[in-house]
Amino acid sequence: MRIVHISDTHVGAPEFRSELFTECIKEVNELSPDFVVHTGDLTNDGYRYQFEDAYDFLDKIETEIFIVPGNHDARNVGYLHFEEIFGARYTVFKDRDLLLVGVDTSEPDLEDGHLGRERQIWLENVFKGFDGFKIFLLHHHLVSVPFSGRERGVLYDAGEVLKILTDCNVDLVLSGHKHVPNAWRLENMFIINAGTASSLRLRGLITPCYNIIDIEEGEIKATLKFVGGALRDLLGDRARIRGLGLQY
Ligand SMILES: [Fe+2]
Numbered sequence: 001m002r003i004v005h006i007s008d009t010h011v012g013a014p015e016f017r018s019e020l021f022t023e024c025i026k027e028v029n030e031l032s033p034d035f036v037v038h039t040g041d042l043t044n045d046g047y048r049y050q051f052e053d054a055y056d057f058l059d060k061i062e063t064e065i066f067i068v069p070g071n072h073d074a075r076n077v078g079y080l081h082f083e084e085i086f087g088a089r090y091t092v093f094k095d096r097d098l099l100l101v102g103v104d105t106s107e108p109d110l111e112d113g114h115l116g117r118e119r120q121i122w123l124e125n126v127f128k129g130f131d132g133f134k135i136f137l138l139h140h141h142l143v144s145v146p147f148s149g150r151e152r153g154v155l156y157d158a159g160e161v162l163k164i165l166t167d168c169n170v171d172l173v174l175s176g177h178k179h180v181p182n183a184w185r186l187e188n189m190f191i192i193n194a195g196t197a198s199s200l201r202l203r204g205l206i207t208p209c210y211n212i213i214d215i216e217e218g219e220i221k222a223t224l225k226f227v228g229g230a231l232r233d234l235l236g237d238r239a240r241i242r243g244l245g246l247q248y
């Protein structure tokens with residue numbers, strides 16, 4: 001199974017570069033993933049025209065895409081445009097081997113993220129008892145990301161959410177927000193962050209990028225891909241996962 005993970009496209013930002021987004025989408029289609037995820041901040045300000053422009057780009061992706069909103073998408077009551085143009089802000093996709101759950105952790109006009117007690121209970125009930133490969137999508141990071149500046153914006157209830165995810169044997173968490181790619185392993189769970197795919201809202205030496213995640217029996221490979229540039233392994237020898245017979 002191959003997943004391409006893009007994030008923080010920031011359509012409408014002064015630092016947005018359409019040529020980067022176009023190149024990114026061309027590369028994504030050449031990678032022939034089983035599906036694509038976008039972990040939020042599609043837009044910079046949540047304006048309708050920005051969502052429409054983001055849709056026109058993402059519509060060129062030739063496979064299914066799962067999307068969660070980010071804090072920038074909730075600016076200016078943008079979550080209403082998100083719902084009209086992209087659909088539900090919470091996603092549950094399930095087949096025999098795979099359960100993917102995406103949540104909206106944004107709060108209108110705030111940078112910080114929060115899931116909340118009621119959604120925590122819901123999340124636990126959705127993941128509990130499923131034996132296949134489990135993926136969780138959210139915009140805000142659950143664990144600090146190195147080389148991303150002063151820590152801020154970590155999910156308010158990250159501790160509770162991490163406990164639910166590890167108790168439920170979730171395999172993979174995908175998030176964005178910091179604009180810095182990274183991969184952590186926590187117990188048997190991989191927590192992977194994507195950079196910004198199509199903007200110059202960058203930190204340090206990182207350039208626009210996205211992640212390619214390949215899952216084969218017993219192993220996960222996470223590769224950082226710079227848009228128009230090189231590949232870099234994100235996990236190295238941490239890549240073994242519990243033996244799951246994914247049929248893809
Ligand atoms: Fe962002």
Ligand SMILES: [Fe+2]
Nearest residue numbers: 041070071177
């Ligand atoms: Fe963000």
